[in-house]
Amino acid sequence: MQMATSKSLRLSPADREAAVAVLQDCVDQLAILGGIMPSHNKPSAVDTVMGDELKQILESQRHLEAEFEGMGLEGGSLRDHAHSLNATAQAAKTSKAVQENMAKLQGDREFLEDLMTEALREVSCEGTFTQLTTRLRQCHEDKHHKEQTILREEECRRRVRQLKKQLVELRRDKEDQLSELSEQIAHLRDQLQELKAKTSLEAKYVKKESQVTVEVLQRRHGNSEGSLRESEGTLEQQLAEEACVSGRIEAYLKKHYEELAEKVDHWMTRHEQDIEMKGRDLHELKQSKASGLMKLEELTQQYNEFNEVVVEHRLLKEKLRLKAEQAEREAKAATKVQAWWKGVMVRKQLGPYSKKKKGKKGKKGKKGKKGKKGKKKKK
Incomplete structure (x- = not known):
């Protein structure tokens, strides 16, 4: 559901301009980082300068992630890549295999730069960020596939042993x-x-x-x-x-x-x-x-x-049941209203239940009867 909403989300012109500025700033900083990254044969003083630059870029990256989360974007994966960049920078200072760490750091930087460039192009042209979420989802799927492959290989090795x-x-x-x-x-x-x-x-x-x-x-x-x-x-x-x-x-x-x-x-x-x-x-x-x-x-x-089909069928069945219950309640309410209205008409003698007017003869006859009844009572 969250991915569907992010695909259908389209930024307003003001949010688009703000996102373009933030992404452009991030791309420029990553390009500067690629330019100032030292080679493996340079002295350790350059490594310290590179570590300071990395700290500044990571702080700006956290600020960018906060702005992306304010606009409804998915910043969790960007935060993971930034944390991996920070961990790689610390390993480059302390590890003996400096060349491997610097190569991994360069790869992460290039990946983030390409990802930010594509996101900048999409936001500036279409006002959406579907490619960003798609790339992040592909990264998670590749990682899960590699983990499953490693587990299968370990099981095969255990069986061979x-x-x-x-x-x-x-x-x-x-x-x-x-x-x-x-x-x-x-x-x-x-x-x-x-x-x-x-x-x-x-x-x-x-x-x-x-x-x-x-x-x-x-x-x-x-x-x-x-x-x-x-x-x-x-x-x-x-x-x-x-x-x-x-x-x-x-x-x-x-x-x-x-x-x-x-x-x-x-x-x-x-x-x-x-x-x-x-x-x-x-x-x-x-x-x-x-x-x-x-x-x-x-x-x-x-x-x-099959599970998706069953869930959709259950939801449709539940909707039909609720609709039938609503119709039944409405029918009962209509019956009660009709009964109440009929009782009101009978009590108030309205409509077909009103008293019919009789002629003069009928009134005189009633008066004569009432007089006879009064005499009988006096006796």
């Missing part, structure tokens, strides 16, 4: 599983070495025992050489069986080791596939999020349009 954290946890779990499998393989290798050592020791022990028993039997029982040879054969058979058993065990352990190696390769390939799958899921989530945001903006715009 969460996904990276999940990926690190998944990788840690897979590494733990691989470490467990490697520990099992090492344990099986240790068992295999123990079995080999045990079988070798048993073989040595049996061989020595057989040799000792053969020697003892040969010394003690020369006649029982045949039986000793048979026992030697049985011992050799046992040794063969032990060797066969140890070979089978070794083959089984090798086969089990190969199976474990295949499982390790399988889990490594599956780990890589899971990483690729999660990367694709992350890309799809980003695309779906972008489409969801676009759809949300469209639905928000549709909601605002």
